[in-house]
Amino acid sequence: MASPDIPDDPELQFKIRLSIEEIVENIVRYAYENGSGFLEASTHVDNNTLYISFTDGGTPFNPLEKPDPDITLPAEKRSIGGLGIYLCKKLMDGVFYEFKDGCNVLTLIKNIANE
Numbered sequence: 001m002a003s004p005d006i007p008d009d010p011e012l013q014f015k016i017r018l019s020i021e022e023i024v025e026n027i028v029r030y031a032y033e034n035g036s037g038f039l040e041a042s043t044h045v046d047n048n049t050l051y052i053s054f055t056d057g058g059t060p061f062n063p064l065e066k067p068d069p070d071i072t073l074p075a076e077k078r079s080i081g082g083l084g085i086y087l088c089k090k091l092m093d094g095v096f097y098e099f100k101d102g103c104n105v106l107t108l109i110k111n112i113a114n115e
Contacts, residue, residue, distance in 0.1 A: 005045040005050070005112070006045075006050070006112060007112055007113075012110075012112060015091040015092070015110070016050070016052075016091075016110060018087065018091060019052075019087070019088045019091050019092055019108055019110075020041075020052065020108075022084035022085070022087055022088055023054050023084070023085075023088065023106060023108070024039065024041075024054070025084065026063065026084055026085070027039050027054060027056050027058065027104075030058070030059075030061070031056045031057075031058025031059060031061070031104065032056075032058045032059075033059065037056060037057055037058050038056060038057055039054065039055070039056050040054070040055040040056070041053070041054050041055075042055075045112065048111060048112055048113035049093075049109060049110070049111055049112065050108075050109070050110045050111075050112045051107060051108070051109055052107065052108040052109075052110075053105060053106070053107045053108075054104075054105070054106045054107075055103050055104065055105050056103060056104050057102065057103050057104075058104060060099050060104060061104060062097045062099070062104075063085040063097065063106070064085070064089075064095065064096075064097050066085070071086075088108060091110075092108045092109060092110050093109050093110050093111050094107075094108070094109035095107070095108055095109070096109070
């Protein structure tokens with residue numbers, strides 16, 4: 001990551017990148033029935049905490065309401081879906097959803113001090 005606010009810690013950077021990839025993939029794949037729409041991402045750092053927010057105008061959907069997948073089951077016995085948001089919940093320190101002003105807003109929170 002090329003940001004002076006993010007420590008040069010490969011493990012931390014991996015967690016952030018993977019979480020971003022999972023959220024963007026889900027929005028691109030599922031938010032818009034006709035395949036076109038918008039996705040806005042914003043970040044800020046406050047007191048060694050990174051906030052990454054994703055806003056889209058797609059179908060209202062709170063991915064946090066979906067139960068976590070049972071990762072103890074073999075892959076062929078698991079339900080499809082939900083693994084990406086599960087990973088984000090495990091890799092980040094917080095994941096929050098709100099439907100605001102007609103948009104889905106998903107925010108990832110990560111403590112970046114001495115991960």
